[in-house]
Structures are given as C-alpha cells and as structure tokens.
Amino acid sequence: MAIPLVVLLCACGVLAGCATSGEEPAARVNGTEVRQDDVDRAVGLAALSGQTLTRKQALQQLISEELLRREAARLGITVPAPAIDARVADLAQGLGGQAELKRRLKDADLTVVDVRRGVEAVLVGERLQAAKFSGLRATRAEAEEYYESHREQFSSPAAVNMGAIVVRAEGIARNAIERIEDGQEFENAARQFTIDPEGRYCGGMLGWIATASLPPELAAAFEEMEVGELSEPVAVGPLWYVLKLFGRRAARTTPFAEVAEDIRRELTAIKEAAALTEWVTEARERADIEILL
Incomplete structure (x- = not known):
C-alpha cells in the first residue's frame, strides 16, 4: 500500500505545521x-x-x-x-x-x-x-571562622522532656494527681483530663522543649523537680498544669573539633557550586543560544 505523501513529509519534518506544539x-x-x-x-x-x-x-x-x-x-x-x-x-x-x-x-x-x-x-x-x-577545598581556618560566627547553629539550649496535663481548675488537677499516684498511667490520665488537644492525642507527652520557651511558672516548677517526679498543680493564668519530668538536658555547644570536618565539607560544596555557577555563566556567553519561547 502506498504511504500518503503527507505522512512522509511529516515524518521527515518537511511539511510546515505537522509537528505538534x-x-x-x-x-x-x-x-x-x-x-x-x-x-x-x-x-x-x-x-x-x-x-x-x-x-x-x-x-x-x-x-x-x-x-x-x-x-x-x-x-x-x-x-x-x-x-x-x-x-x-x-x-x-x-x-x-x-x-x-x-x-x-x-x-x-x-x-x-x-x-x-x-x-x-x-x-x-x-x-x-x-x-x-x-x-x-575549604581550609580548617575557614571552617573555624564559620564556626565562631555561627555558634548558634552548634548550640542546643537547656531543655526538659516534659509531660503536661492542662485543666481549668485546681481541684481537677489534684484529682488527676491522685489518679496517677493510685497507679493510673500518666498518659491515660492525660487523655482523660487534659483540655489540650495535642496533649490528649499524645497522652500528655510533649517531648523535649527548651526551658527558656516555657512560661516562667512552668520553668520554675521544673527547676525544683527531679527526673521522674510529678508536680503539684501549677497555675498559669486561668489554667492549671500537672507536670511530669521525663528527662533534663543542659545547654551545650558542640565543640569545634566534633564538627570541623562537616563544616569543611559544607563550605567546600558551596565553593564548588559557586565555581560551577560562574562556569555556566561564562559558557552561556560563549554559546550560540537562540530563544524561541
């Protein structure tokens, strides 16, 4: 069977308008x-x-x-x-x-x-x-200069691994404490008593939180607590908190020696990327580029 001329022309790119957009x-x-x-x-x-x-x-x-x-x-x-x-x-x-x-x-x-x-x-x-x-390659001196000018990136604040039950009245807070002291798991008590939706979902286990970010009343309460201890009711505005301390972490700055090679790798990658960007810019200037869009 003979192939129509229009098909041959399209296949060869000869006939204008045959190519799709x-x-x-x-x-x-x-x-x-x-x-x-x-x-x-x-x-x-x-x-x-x-x-x-x-x-x-x-x-x-x-x-x-x-x-x-x-x-x-x-x-x-x-x-x-x-x-x-x-x-x-x-x-x-x-x-x-x-x-x-x-x-x-x-x-x-x-x-x-x-x-x-x-x-x-x-x-x-x-x-x-x-x-x-x-x-x-970034030098160790460059890495140390970066470390000194970005110390906050390598520092972690004092923090507590906290649990909290939030209620609207001191009496309810004391009721929750009694239940826990009688053997109810803290997580179960939190799901039963807390009015905080997040706390209800996670059983009051709020994880690691920087002490400085807490309301002063809670931060002060944790200062007096031992790991594993349950607090007395703590008033914060119109709300009452029952706290449990699951862990404590002191503020720490990672020593330069522990991060020196990581910093050098990052700075080296930045140098290489900048060099490649410059190369592309120069290559574009040398190239024959025709924009049709």
Missing part, C-alpha cells in the same frame, strides 16, 4: 533543540520537589543543563543507572513511597522516564562539579 523548539543551544514539551516536563518535575518554575525559568534551566551535558560528555563523565535508581528511590521515599510518586506523576502527566531524565541531569551537574573543581 510540544515538539516545536523553545530554544536552540549550539544547534541542539530544547523542545516545548521539555520545558513543560521541567515545570512539572520542579513541582514534584516543591518548587515553582515559570516556563521561561524552566527554559533557562534546561539551557544550562544542555551546556553542562555537553561539557560532561567532553570530559567523559557519565552517570550509571544504579546511581539514578538510588536517587529516584530517595525521591520516592521523600514523597511517601513509590505509590505516592506514581500518583503524583499521573496527576502531573509525567512518567518515571521523565523523572529519571531529570535526576540524570542533576547527577551530571554534581559529577561535573566534582570533576572540574576538585581542587577547591
């Missing part, structure tokens, strides 16, 4: 086309990770990725399938599992292949960054 180029980078549907996919993939990109922003990202891809190919840098598999698995876990990833992909009209391509582009950038700028 998604196949039309949004840009050309040194002769390589970035298609409209590539831009749409980039917008959708960004949304998966909680980012919002306009189509123009996505196009600029794809142009940079094309320049990175070319440079990686020139240097012989490749990304093996297991590395892509691992990163996709991390993405799925972050979203709540493979089923949730598939649901979101379906809602966004994307496929796992789209995700793998996006992940591959990210990994290419990471490997290229490491290969081109492996000589950039």
Whole structure:
C-alpha cells in the first residue's frame, strides 16, 4: 500500500505545521533543540520537589543543563543507572513511597522516564562539579571562622522532656494527681483530663522543649523537680498544669573539633557550586543560544 505523501513529509519534518506544539523548539543551544514539551516536563518535575518554575525559568534551566551535558560528555563523565535508581528511590521515599510518586506523576502527566531524565541531569551537574573543581577545598581556618560566627547553629539550649496535663481548675488537677499516684498511667490520665488537644492525642507527652520557651511558672516548677517526679498543680493564668519530668538536658555547644570536618565539607560544596555557577555563566556567553519561547 502506498504511504500518503503527507505522512512522509511529516515524518521527515518537511511539511510546515505537522509537528505538534510540544515538539516545536523553545530554544536552540549550539544547534541542539530544547523542545516545548521539555520545558513543560521541567515545570512539572520542579513541582514534584516543591518548587515553582515559570516556563521561561524552566527554559533557562534546561539551557544550562544542555551546556553542562555537553561539557560532561567532553570530559567523559557519565552517570550509571544504579546511581539514578538510588536517587529516584530517595525521591520516592521523600514523597511517601513509590505509590505516592506514581500518583503524583499521573496527576502531573509525567512518567518515571521523565523523572529519571531529570535526576540524570542533576547527577551530571554534581559529577561535573566534582570533576572540574576538585581542587577547591575549604581550609580548617575557614571552617573555624564559620564556626565562631555561627555558634548558634552548634548550640542546643537547656531543655526538659516534659509531660503536661492542662485543666481549668485546681481541684481537677489534684484529682488527676491522685489518679496517677493510685497507679493510673500518666498518659491515660492525660487523655482523660487534659483540655489540650495535642496533649490528649499524645497522652500528655510533649517531648523535649527548651526551658527558656516555657512560661516562667512552668520553668520554675521544673527547676525544683527531679527526673521522674510529678508536680503539684501549677497555675498559669486561668489554667492549671500537672507536670511530669521525663528527662533534663543542659545547654551545650558542640565543640569545634566534633564538627570541623562537616563544616569543611559544607563550605567546600558551596565553593564548588559557586565555581560551577560562574562556569555556566561564562559558557552561556560563549554559546550560540537562540530563544524561541
């Protein structure tokens, strides 16, 4: 059977108007086309990770990725399938599992292949960054300077692991204390007595809370308590609290020696990323880029 001429022309890209809008180029980078549907996919993939990109922003990202891809190919840098598999698995876990990833992909009209391509582009950038700028290393002196100017990042305040039952009257608070002293579990008493919705849900177990963030009345009560002890009723405004101290943690600043290498790694990554950004800027200036979007 003879194939209609119009089909042959469309297949060869000769007949104007045969290509779908998604196949039309949004840009050309040194002769390589970035298609409209590539831009749409980039917008959708960004949304998966909680980012919002306009189509123009996505196009600029794809142009940079094309320049990175070319440079990686020139240097012989490749990304093996297991590395892509691992990163996709991390993405799925972050979203709540493979089923949730598939649901979101379906809602966004994307496929796992789209995700793998996006992940591959990210990994290419990471490997290229490491290969081109492996000589950039933050010094111990730079790490120590960062530590001294950001000590709050390495400090944890004094805190208590607390339980609390919140009621509206002292008599109710004393009733709760009697129940606990007679053998009722603190968590059960909290679910029975507390008016705090969160406390009712978690059985009054509020976890570790910085002492400085507590109302002064509660902080003062905890100062007088031993671990495992139950408080007398404590008035805070119109409410009454029954407290239990499950643990106490003193304020602490992590010594520089314990975090020095972590800081150096972070600062090194920042240096490498800045160098790669500068390289991309220069590569864009040298490239023949035609924006069609």
